[in-house]
Amino acid sequence: MPIISFRCHTTIHLAPLVNQETIHQDMDRGQQLMSRINQGILREIKPKNPLVEWYYWKDKHTVADATEHSLFKMAQGMLSPVENDNYxxxxxxxxxxxxxxxxxxxxxxxxxxxxxxxxxxxxKRNRVLVVCEDKELGLIDVIEAGALLLECLRAFTGIEELCFLPLNPDYYIWTGTVTGIDGLKMRSNGYAGTWLLLQSESQVKKLRMLATIYSMDYPNLVDSDELARRLAKEEAAGQCIRSRHGIVLFTEEGLVYMDGTNPDNDWELKYPIYENDCYYEMLRFAYRKQVSGELENYCAWKAWLNKDFT
Structure with missing residues (x-):
């Protein structure tokens, strides 16, 4: 996904979304919420399915433009399937x-x-990542490589001494506050989203439990298992957060609050456009407001977004 560029504007546009029903009259609340996620979430979390992600390599890179130290350049001889207990x-x-x-x-x-x-x-963390990144698209996808996956890679490529590059200094491993699940984020652009690093069945179980919470606590908003699972992943990635009555989404253009009890309480705030990325400060502010019970407070968010981040 290309890095999003944010430039300074002289004015900050802050507009409450008065009534979602007047905007999406043909949608129920669950459809409205899913529409919001699909249209504006920071980064859609892609399923780990090569058939879905085919478009990433439909224009296959050649030997000439292969990245230095890439797995392609390391591979020796014919490639035959390999497997162990895990992979x-x-x-x-x-x-x-x-x-x-x-x-x-x-x-x-x-x-x-x-x-x-x-x-x-x-x-610093002694962790190895398999990182797929394109010069134009940026970071495409990533998976963590533990001992068993590295064992497979050695057997598959035919090379015992794999080459490890230092982690791109613009990337860092971020741990979700609620789930404890790790993800890869970009230092320069928090709005680019999070690439989850699911490593164990216990982490998958945490996502299932979180999905159940969404279904039970917000029945007027979350009307399908698919939507509940999606919200659980978005929260684990730091892209949405729950309040007592509703859900706040961090989209590319601004904050969206959808109330689970009364659609008239919905609101939307556009981000101020700054040179500096305020996503991480915004996330910390959201967690503080979640604890204090003020996460739904439109005026508090409006005042905070009017701060000078430059």
Whole structure:
């Protein structure tokens, strides 16, 4: 996803969304909420399914433009499927020879173009990531590589001494306040979203529990299991937060609050457009307001967004 550029404006546009029903008259509340997520969420969390993500490598990178130290350049000889207790790694001809990792325990896929994928290590945390990033699209996707996945990669590429690059200094591993689930974020642009790093069945269980909370606490808003699961992932990624009566979404253009008891209480605030990214300050402010019970307070958010972040 390209990095979003924010430039200074002389005025800050703050507009309450008075009544969602007048805007989406043909939608029920659940459809309105899903529409909001699909149209404006910071970054849609993609399923780990190579068939869904085919468009990323439909224009296959060649040997000439392969990233230095990429897995493609490291590979030696013919590539044959390999697997161990946790993973299966193979080349998929139908996806223009993309490589795909199947996690047997979590039942997830991670497919990537090896020409633009490198192994990057966070030395501080001693964690290795398989990072697929394009010069134009930016960070495409990422998965954490523990000992068993690295074992598969060594067998698959035919090279024992894998090359580990330092983690891109613009990336850092962020831990969700509520779920404790890690994700990869960009320091320079918090609005770009979060790439979740699900590593265990216990973390998947946490997401299921969070989805259940959304279904039970907001029955007038969350009317399907699909929507509940989506909101759980968005919260784990720091892209939405729950209040007593409703849900606040952090979208690319501003904050959206949808009330679970009365649509007339919905509101929307446009972000001020600054050179500096205020996403992380905004997230910390949201957690404080969640604790104090003021997360739904339109005036408090309006006053905070009028601060000078430059």
């Amino acid at each position: 299966r790694l193979e080349e998929i001809e139908e996806l223009n020879n993309a490589w795909a990792v199947y996690d047997k325990k979590l039942n997830t896929f991670f497919a990537f173009d090896p020409a633009i994928t490198t192994l990057q290590k966070d030395e």
